[in-house]
Amino acid sequence: MTIQSGSPVGLPGYYWDKRLHNYVEQRTRRMVKRETVNGLLRQVADGSAGRLEGLAQAFAEGKLTGAQFYKAAQLEIKHATNACAALAKGGWDRMTLSDWGMNGAQLRQAYVHLRQFARDIAAKLPSPAQLIARARSYADAAFGRFWHIRQTVERLRGRRTMRIRTRGDDRVCSECREDERQGWQPIGTFHVPVHIGCRCDEEYG
Ligand SMILES: [Zn+2]
Incomplete structure (x- = not known):
């Protein structure tokens, strides 16, 4: 059994068990419930969405310059995307070159959109509701990266x-x-x- 620390992905005291394809608690040797991992993922995505919304609002209100907004938002998107990917893989140390490459490709695309978003905010184009939706959508893409990797792993x-x-919840449409x-x-x-x-959530069988 390979013991790998889960602490960098927010699961201290846990490791990824390759045979079980799951996080295991070191102390009790119990598998971490799917719901716990998914809860952590939602925490990462929602936390990031909130921070991105705050940054966009600060820029729209003139509390940040365009350059400051872009740099901070870019970092936030990068951290969220990489964290969601590492969580899906079973830890940072399980991320392969190909995983990093795909994260990079997704991020480059996000930065292109972010640059346009910054230009639009500077031109006062988005309505307050659009501003919030667009800012938060980058966190959704990070959330989606988790599930994309999960599909491959499964x-x-x-x-x-x-x-x-x-x-x-009230977001279910x-x-x-x-x-x-469709089951x-x-x-x-x-x-x-x-x-x-x-x-x-996605569930695999
Ligand atoms: Zn949904």
Whole structure:
């Protein structure tokens, strides 16, 4: 059994068990529940969304310059994306060159959008609601990176089917519910997040 610390992904005292394909608590040797990991993921994504919203608002109100906003938001998006990826892989030390490369590609695309977002804010184009939605959408992309990796990992361990488990919170929309209603389907059928702010789960079988 390979013991790898889960502490950098917010799971101190845990390691990734390659055989179980799961985080295990070092002290009790118990598997970490799926819900615990997914809760941590939502915490990362929602925390990041809140900070991005704050940055965009500060820029719109003239409390930050465009350059300051861009730099801070870029760092936030980078940290969130990398953290979600590492959490999905089973720890930072399990991230491969290819994983980092795909994170980089996703980030480069996000930065292009971010530059346009900064220009739009400077031109006072987004409405208050649009400002919030656009700022938070970068955290959704980071959240989605987790599930993208999970699909790959689950395929590699032989899983072939997936289903959507809605959160049951006020963000669940008819589209999420319709996906959930379809039940088990081949892996790749669904992609979380379904919409902005979606925090639904994928389950594999
Ligand atoms: Zn959803």
